[in-house]
Amino acid sequence: MQTVINVSGMTCGHCVTAVTEELTALEGVQAVDVDLVAGGVSPVTVTAGRELSPSELQEAVEEAGYSIA
Amino acid sequence: MQTVINVSGMTCGHCVTAVTEELTALEGVQAVDVDLVAGGVSPVTVTAGRELSPSELQEAVEEAGYSIA
Numbered sequence: 001m002q003t004v005i006n007v008s009g010m011t012c013g014h015c016v017t018a019v020t021e022e023l024t025a026l027e028g029v030q031a032v033d034v035d036l037v038a039g040g041v042s043p044v045t046v047t048a049g050r051e052l053s054p055s056e057l058q059e060a061v062e063e064a065g066y067s068i069a
Numbered sequence: 070m071q072t073v074i075n076v077s078g079m080t081c082g083h084c085v086t087a088v089t090e091e092l093t094a095l096e097g098v099q100a101v102d103v104d105l106v107a108g109g110v111s112p113v114t115v116t117a118g119r120e121l122s123p124s125e126l127q128e129a130v131e132e133a134g135y136s137i138a
Contacts, residue, residue, distance in 0.1 A: 011081045038080065065082075
């Protein structure tokens with residue numbers, strides 16, 4: 001199933017890599033697709049074999065150094 | 070001796086890290102100080118025990134994915 005979250009604070013490909021890595025590390029995550037809006041709010045689609053909770057998604061994004069808008 | 074170069078295209082701390090790593094890898098470089106101007110032109114001060122050529126500085130910056138303004 002897919003979950004779309006809005007991540008703010010990303011500005012470049014390095015930021016995309018950091019967020020992607022943290023989200024991919026969550027159990028059951030199969031794919032992460034970031035549509036970078038540099039300096040704005042970027043939609044991030046997370047595909048997983050289970051339902052992801054808002055808190056674990058938020059924790060992963062914050063671990064990478066960004067926040068959910 | 071210190072050399073100041075102007076690097077464009079950096080937007081975040083990851084960019085600063087990438088540029089710093091490439092410049093630090095040059096022979097004789099003792100310190101790299103980046104004054105990040107996100108999305109603009111950032112002055113980068115390179116301290117080295119020898120004179121650094123413009124071409125090797127440019128090569129290092131481009132290796133990191135950025136350019137000298």
